[in-house]
Ligand SMILES: Nc1ncnc2c1ncn2[C@@H]1O[C@H](COP(=O)(O)OP(=O)(O)OP(=O)(O)O)[C@@H](O)[C@H]1O
């Protein structure tokens with residue numbers, strides 16, 4: 001189950017272990033002794049009501065906020081610094097850089113030589129051949145989000161954290177981006193925050209539902225087939241109903 | 256092209272208005288010379304005016320370069336180093352509170368009657384707008400860009416100067432540019448004030464001298480040259496900045512790309 005699959009992952013997949021995580025923002029205890037494991041090489045979707053702390057958990061995993069207590073480590077017990085790639089709801093493309101240079105931003109920041117060939121290959125992979133030298137302003141929202149996906153892939157990190165990555169694009173584009181992401185991220189440990197139960201059921205190897213304050217994690221069942229799944233296939237509709245029920249209960253208990 | 260046309264129309268309109276005021280008020284030429292007298296003076300004394308204009312232009316450019324370097328340098332240092340924020344920022348603010356005109360005589364006393372004191376004046380007057388607007392740009396970088404950069408470098412403490420160079424600095428360029436535009440507009444003031452306090456050359460000096468000799472037409476001609484210089488400088492800087500920062504959102508009709 002932890003075997004790297006085709007899709008390429010030089011770093012090798014790693015489990016992400018959250019150990020007794022406590023985190024307080026302001027005077028709001030978002031997490032108190034939360035422990036969980038994100039399995040290696042799989043996509044875990046994180047759902048839950050607005051304000052429950054999904055983004056905060058992701059930012060803590062990315063090393064952007066320090067937990068008050070506890071720790072978040074890889075399966076080897078070491079921290080995750082330098083092993084995570086982060087993708088946000090907004091593309092976060094730098095407006096002065098071309099698509100290609102945005103994809104190569106990580107290398108620039110680390111003072112490594114930029115690999116233009118790899119950047120071009122990844123842009124082609126996300127369907128943006130011929131747009132390499134365009135600035136973000138010259139691209140549509142969906143195209144920009146694909147550049148952001150290529151940038152995330154370029155980082156070639158074992159863990160990929162995504163915060164509502166496709167929520168700002170239209171339904172059809174979102175559907176295609178989900179298929180694309182599912183394919184190109186295969187073999188990595190992906191944690192994907194989403195508000196869209198259908199997206200979670202299409203992409204997740206498992207679903208975590210956050211609820212309460214401080215937040216607790218509850219698992220939810222996924223359809224039998226491997227992702228990316230088609231919404232009308234097999235037990236998808238039944239799982240969708242289960243998940244909706246679970247989210248409704250969690251929402252009622254939220255502050 | 257239409258921009259040039261509109262500019263020409265405006266200038267022509269102002270000249271006509273000027274002539275009308277002269278005719279209506281009936282002011283004698285030694286109080287208010289008309290456009291014809293002024294342009295005559297501009298042509299007949301062009302050598303003299305050009306010589307002094309060159310001096311003033313050098314002072315302005317010297318001040319622009321120095322003030323921009325110092326202002327931008329201070330902004331970066333203040334943005335990057337915590338102690339600098341605590342110690343330099345108050346100095347920066349105070350530098351603006353001191354009326355620059357009041358220390359012009361001091362500058363002339365310390366730096367002499369030559370160009371140095373005028374460059375000093377222009378530098379002082381430019382320093383604050385450049386430093387403060389650039390600093391504003393540096394501290395207002397989109398935090399999520401910084402977060403993204405930190406996941407790439409491996410943590411908030413890793414490679415701060417790479418983040419500065421590749422994210423903060425370019426992101427602050429539009430703010431820096433607006434500071435530079437203000438600087439280009441006020442630099443001539445600094446140079447001319449310096450010349451008024453004490454000098455032997457420059458358009459400000461020429462105006463004072465012409466005034467003392469009641470050569471009002473020459474004074475107006477010098478003033479016209481100064482205005483032309485200042486306007487040309489502003490548009491040149493503005494044009495260069497637009498070219499240098501093509502991603503800057505611009506809601507005004509742009510120059511030809
Ligand atoms: N810097 C901060 N200081 C204090 N409180 C904060 C801060 N950032 C977020 N919060 C609070 O922490 C809680 C969790 O925020 P978070 O962004 O993690 O929620 P979320 O689950 O991602 O919500 P959404 O689904 O709306 O994105 C919210 O109640 C928010 O008000």
Ligand SMILES: [Mg+2]
Pocket residue numbers: 054055056163
């Ligand atoms: Mg969120």
